[in-house]
Amino acid sequence: MPGCDFTRRDMLRWSAVVAAAPLVSALPFRNGVAEAATRRDDVSPANLELVTLTEDRAIITWYTGYTGSDDGLGRMEPAPAEGEVRWGTRPDHLNRVAHGLSDDTPYHYVELTHLHPGRTYYYQAFSNGKPVPPTQFTLISGNAVGTSDYGLGSTGPFSFTTPEPPPGRYLFSVALCNDLHMGETQAGLVGGQPQYIGITQEPGLPPYPEVMLEALVRDAGTLGADYLLAAGDISAEAVPVDLSKARQLLGRFGEYRDDVFVTRGNHDRAHIGDPYASCRAGQWQGNDCFHDHFFDGTEPTYFTRELQGLRVIGIDTYDKPGNGGDPGALSADQLAWFRAELAEDRERPTMVFGHHPLVVQDSAFPISASNTIDAAQAQTILQDYANAPGLFLHHAGHTHRNKRTVSPIAPDVVHQEIAAGKEYPGGFSLLRIHAGGYALNFYKTRSDLARRWSERSRMEIQGYWPQFAFGSRVSDRNIVVERDLSGLRPSNKPRDSHGHDSHGHSSA
Structure with a gap:
């Protein structure tokens, strides 16, 4: 919890903040789903997040659940589904597709690789043909899915710009x-x-x-x-x-x-x-x-x-x-x-x-x-x-x-x-x-x-x-x-068994 020591007094103050937040239906808010269905085979995606962004890769995650269900915690019950990210350098031409760690899962984790430093990319995630809405920020201002506000308020495409790598050798x-x-x-x-x-x-x-x-x-x-x-x-x-x-x-x-x-x-x-x-x-x-x-x-x-x-x-x-x-x-x-x-x-x-x-x-x-x-x-x-x-x-x-x-x-x-x-x-x-x-x-x-x-x-x-x-x-x-860190020494530790070099990039 916040500070591992969130007290009753803190919670009373927090509850006042929540009470002042926009009033929305609990299930759609938490899952980022606009409508609730009742068919057990109806699967909806939610909680899109751009987690990691380096000079040459991006990691994107989301969740899929049975639409309109509640697992007792206020979220949809987990539902395995296919997932993919369509991406490219133009929002109207998402000509590349990336898939996740698992083919059929509620817990989607997709890595975009071979990106170029300093370039702007656009992407949109889908499960079962449905675009994935982002994690919403209603109590604070923020953006869970990109480095710009492009696409916010919709289901995408969204946008990010890769950074330049740190100067000098790794x-x-x-x-x-x-x-x-x-x-x-x-x-x-x-x-x-x-x-x-x-x-x-x-x-x-x-x-x-x-x-x-x-x-x-x-x-x-x-x-x-x-x-x-x-x-x-x-x-x-x-x-x-x-x-x-x-x-x-x-x-x-x-x-x-x-x-x-x-x-x-x-x-x-x-x-x-x-x-x-x-x-x-x-x-x-x-x-x-x-x-x-x-x-x-x-x-x-x-x-x-x-x-x-x-x-x-x-x-x-x-x-x-x-x-x-x-x-x-x-x-x-x-x-x-x-x-x-x-x-x-x-x-x-x-x-x-x-x-x-x-x-x-x-x-x-x-x-x-x-x-x-x-x-x-x-x-x-x-x-x-x-x-x-x-x-x-x-x-x-x-x-x-x-x-x-x-x-x-x-x-x-x-x-x-x-x-x-x-x-x-x-x-x-x-x-x-x-x-x-x-x-x-x-x-x-x-x-x-x-x-x-x-x-x-x-x-x-x-x-x-x-x-x-x-x-x-x-x-x-x-x-x-x-920053000038040229006085530091490189590591001589070997590559790991997965073929990654010392900063996590595959040699393949």
Whole structure:
């Protein structure tokens, strides 16, 4: 949920926002379907989204269901159907066709390849001969299907323009993720409000945090990521068995602390109670099982590592006492260490990752102090960022949304919130480093079970969840930034077994 700590007071404020939204019939709104039919064989498509946009490919997803049905969550019951995307460089001449990962599925995932940088394309998706309407934004302004407003308000065609690639030769890639919540069994529980029901996994299927993390690790490797950073809330409540499972699944990507790095989130804090009794005493409270599972001995839960010459700083944004529902903070010792680290070698290419963001803006949900690091600390850190010209990216989770923000205090640093790995839209971002800049692209996880759970969990907050979590603009999910990173070294890791090169592009 927003900030993992959406309170009853926040929900009352949110409910007032929803009450002021345009009044529409619930089922057509949530499914993007104009009419409701009753024939069981009548299938309608919905929820078109342009997820990933790079210089040479685009990934488009949507859903098909039985028109007029309701699965109990407010969406159509899933209906397998054919799907295709017709596309081209003119809206009146969509002369190319692309098909998805599966031929007959409710959970459509289509990749357009061999695109050209800096070119405008038009596309329209179809299932069972019906054009697919986009995910709608009614609470906020936004565009789920293109980089321009071409076609909005219709079923297409829609339009996007591919970016130019980052300048210079490709060096290496880093997968960025957060909010894995291993051990969680209900998504979307909000502030004790009974009308916002938690969504559970379908009977007989594996736990959804495991489904989503397995797919994330597999996809990050397939795309050629050299490293993986997980920015907190690794677990739902820091139970040892859940932390062990998370580390096991992350270990499928590579060696911990050589290839995989994690930081603490508020859900990973030290807890009190019998399940935690075997873990070390926490610095602030209870027993700290997260420390036991991810950090040795008495070493701190924050660190610096060098990856191909890139300085990566991992911060613990819940280095404090608390119940997890308050603002994050660094301890006095950690803050002093962090500031000293930033002040040393200021020109060195640097990125920071940690759970709580420094800034949160433009939210469809109420923004409270608990969404970020303590305000006074955040202000101090931003001032330090302004004096560190080598710093270019701060990756955070906690808000469970895709959002790019640039603070006027340190305008050369991108603050990227990344959606939760464990629920809709369910995925990670791939940071591709080039000598002359970087690209950051969000990917939904694409296994059959991951797509199935992602589409089910989009119905959180009575179906309003996509307006918050997906990212209101393509640029909240996909960016290219020019920057001198020529001092970094290329990776020498081999191609993966699927024939992809180091930045996820097929050699075929």
